[in-house]
Amino acid sequence: MNSFRADLHVHTVLSPCGDLKMSPAAIVETAARRGIDILGITDHNSTKHGPLVSKLAREKGIFVLCGAEVTTREEAHCLTFFENFETLAAFQQYLDRHLPDIKNDPKYFGYQVVLDEQEMIVEEEERLLISGLDQGLDQVETEVHRLGGLFIPAHIDRPRYSLTSQLGFVPQDLKADALEVSRFTTPEEMIRQFPWIESYTFIRSSDAHHPDTLGSGITIFDMENRNFGEIRKALHKQDNRSTRIEKPGI
Amino acid sequence: MMTISDIAQKLSLKVLSGQGGINREVTGGYVSDLLSDVMGHAQAGHIWITLQTHKNVMAIASLKDLAAVILVSSHQPNEDTAMQSNEEEIPVLGTDLSAFEISGKLYEILKT
Numbered sequence: 001m002n003s004f005r006a007d008l009h010v011h012t013v014l015s016p017c018g019d020l021k022m023s024p025a026a027i028v029e030t031a032a033r034r035g036i037d038i039l040g041i042t043d044h045n046s047t048k049h050g051p052l053v054s055k056l057a058r059e060k061g062i063f064v065l066c067g068a069e070v071t072t073r074e075e076a077h078c079l080t081f082f083e084n085f086e087t088l089a090a091f092q093q094y095l096d097r098h099l100p101d102i103k104n105d106p107k108y109f110g111y112q113v114v115l116d117e118q119e120m121i122v123e124e125e126e127r128l129l130i131s132g133l134d135q136g137l138d139q140v141e142t143e144v145h146r147l148g149g150l151f152i153p154a155h156i157d158r159p160r161y162s163l164t165s166q167l168g169f170v171p172q173d174l175k176a177d178a179l180e181v182s183r184f185t186t187p188e189e190m191i192r193q194f195p196w197i198e199s200y201t202f203i204r205s206s207d208a209h210h211p212d213t214l215g216s217g218i219t220i221f222d223m224e225n226r227n228f229g230e231i232r233k234a235l236h237k238q239d240n241r242s243t244r245i246e247k248p249g250i
Numbered sequence: 251m252m253t254i255s256d257i258a259q260k261l262s263l264k265v266l267s268g269q270g271g272i273n274r275e276v277t278g279g280y281v282s283d284l285l286s287d288v289m290g291h292a293q294a295g296h297i298w299i300t301l302q303t304h305k306n307v308m309a310i311a312s313l314k315d316l317a318a319v320i321l322v323s324s325h326q327p328n329e330d331t332a333m334q335s336n337e338e339e340i341p342v343l344g345t346d347l348s349a350f351e352i353s354g355k356l357y358e359i360l361k362t
Contacts, residue, residue, distance in 0.1 A: 074304055136304060136328065167306040168285030 001240065004221045006231075007031070008040030008065060009079060009154060009180065009205030010214060012049040015069075016109035016130050019210040023119050024053040026211060032060040034215040038226060040205065042069040042079050042154075044129040045099055047092045048114050051085055056117070063226035068095065069154060071132045072140050076166040077154040079180060079205075080144045083228040087147045094143055098133040137167075141175050150177040150232060155207060157185040170194045178203050178235045183217050183248045201235045204245045218246035251275045252360065254318045254341050257297065261355050263320065263343040266327055268335035274317040279360060281353050285310055292316060297356065299349050301325050308334035308342075316340065320356075322349045 011018040012027060031039050039062055041050045050066030057064045066088050067081035082088040103126055104112055112125040133140065144151040156163045156170060156179050163170050170179070170190075178201040181190055187202035208214040223230040223241040234241035255272040258265060265272060277295030282288050283302050292298055294315040300307065301322050308331050311319055318341040321327060327335065327342045335342045345352050 074302060138304075138328065165284065165286055167302075167304055168289050168310050169306065171304070171306055172309075 001222050001224065004037035004063075004223070004226055005035055005246065006038035006040070006065075006203075006219050006221050007036050007206050007208070007215050007217060008038070008081075008152075008203060008219065009042050009069070009207045009217070010039060011043055011069075011207075011209045012041060012053065014046055014049045014112055014114055014125065014129075015043045015209065016104060016112050016128065017209050018043070018110070020111070021211050022209065023115055024049060024056055025117075025119060027053060027214065028056045028060055028062060030211045030214045031057070031062055036062060036215055036218075038063045038065060038221065038231070040065045040067060040079065040081065042067050044069050045071060045095050045131070045133065046112075046125060046129055047082075047088050047095070048123070048125070050088060052115070052117065065228070065231065067091075067149070070095070070140050071130060071161070072137045073132050073135055074137055074166045075132045075161055076137055076163050077161045078137070078140060079150075079152040079154050080140070081150040081152075081228075081231075083148055087149060090147055091144070091149065095133070098135045099127055099129070100131050100134060102128045102131050104128040137163075137171075145175065150235065152176060152178045152180055152203065154180045155182040157181055157190060170197050172196050176200060177232065178243075180205055181245075182207070187245070201237065201243055202245065203235075203243060204248070216248060218248075220244045220246055251277070254297070254343070257356070257359065258341075258343055260359055261345070261352065263345050266321070266335075266342045266344045267332035268318070268339055268341035270336065271318065271339035271341045274339075274341070276317045276360070279353070279356050281349055289314065299353055299356070301349065303328050303331055305331040305334055307331055308338060308340065311340045312338045318343055320345060320352060322347060322352055
């Protein structure tokens with residue numbers, strides 16, 4: 001069995017609050033320097049930078065898990081990941097269908113741009129990506145799993161945009177593949193508050209919007225090799241695969 | 251003291267679920283869409299005005315022994331929310347009005 005260091009929650013310049021320094025090339029460069037083996041690309045309500053980061057990362061020996069950080073109707077943030085570019089594109093269509101048509105104002109929220117390999121802007125996303133979808137938590141979960149993806153509520157302990165802030169507490173029968181905690185708490189602390197979440201796998205990630213914080217939250221995956229199926233198995237503690245949260249610090 | 255039934259009649263609210271609880275008495279109201287805020291501040295007997303439809307709404311209504319929930323702007327309860335409302339006999343009421351409008355009307359009839 002091998003150990004892989006994963007940061008599964010990273011924003012690119014496509015996210016409205018993503019720093020302009022978060023170009024796909026810069027993210028891959030920083031991740032390689034910090035010894036990250038698996039990188040999750042999770043822009044707000046968009047999957048469009050995943051494929052390019054994936055391509056650039058392959059050259060550096062980094063595996064990219066492509067997905068998005070979805071804002072549900074309740075304004076709870078959830079990480080979603082897909083196995084291949086086909087299901088990723090199908091989920092993008094779902095996002096396009098359900099994102100309200102509110103225009104981004106770069107003055108307030110920053111630019112939302114898709115870059116190419118030469119760091120040229122190939123697309124500017126006009127719709128404000130931090131809006132909530134017109135889909136509730138359970139509906140998003142159902143769609144992600146219908147497409148064979150992974151569904152992980154983000155930073156569930158945080159006072160904003162989390163299950164606990166928006167829904168008061170973690171729902172009892174949530175169909176999640178794991179739960180993400182921020183660096184401000186531990187799984188033990190969350191289980192003490194909500195004993196019924198004891199059986200879930202917990203991950204910690206950086207939620208980086210800036211290169212400085214990339215890798216500030218790391219989950220170690222103990223598994224054979226790096227692919228979607230192995231990651232799913234590790235999250236579900238199958239076939240001796242497992243995960244551990246690394247002590248924080250860059 | 252006014253019951254849910256009286257209030258539903260006066261404000262033309264639709265009883266969407268939890269019919270069994272329409273004789274609950276109302277002591278006041280609370281308006282919030284942040285469920286943790288409601289858990290912290292709403293009082294037993296309050297009628298809760300919100301646009302949230304997730305079933306955690308009913309868990310909190312039950313925990314705090316609220317009289318009923320009003321869903322604003324034509325929002326409908328999720329299926330499991332309605333089911334729990336029926337079981338707990340805590341009504342979910344519906345209105346086409348916004349939270350601002352229905353709060354104003356409710357305040358008017360409760361303060362007298």
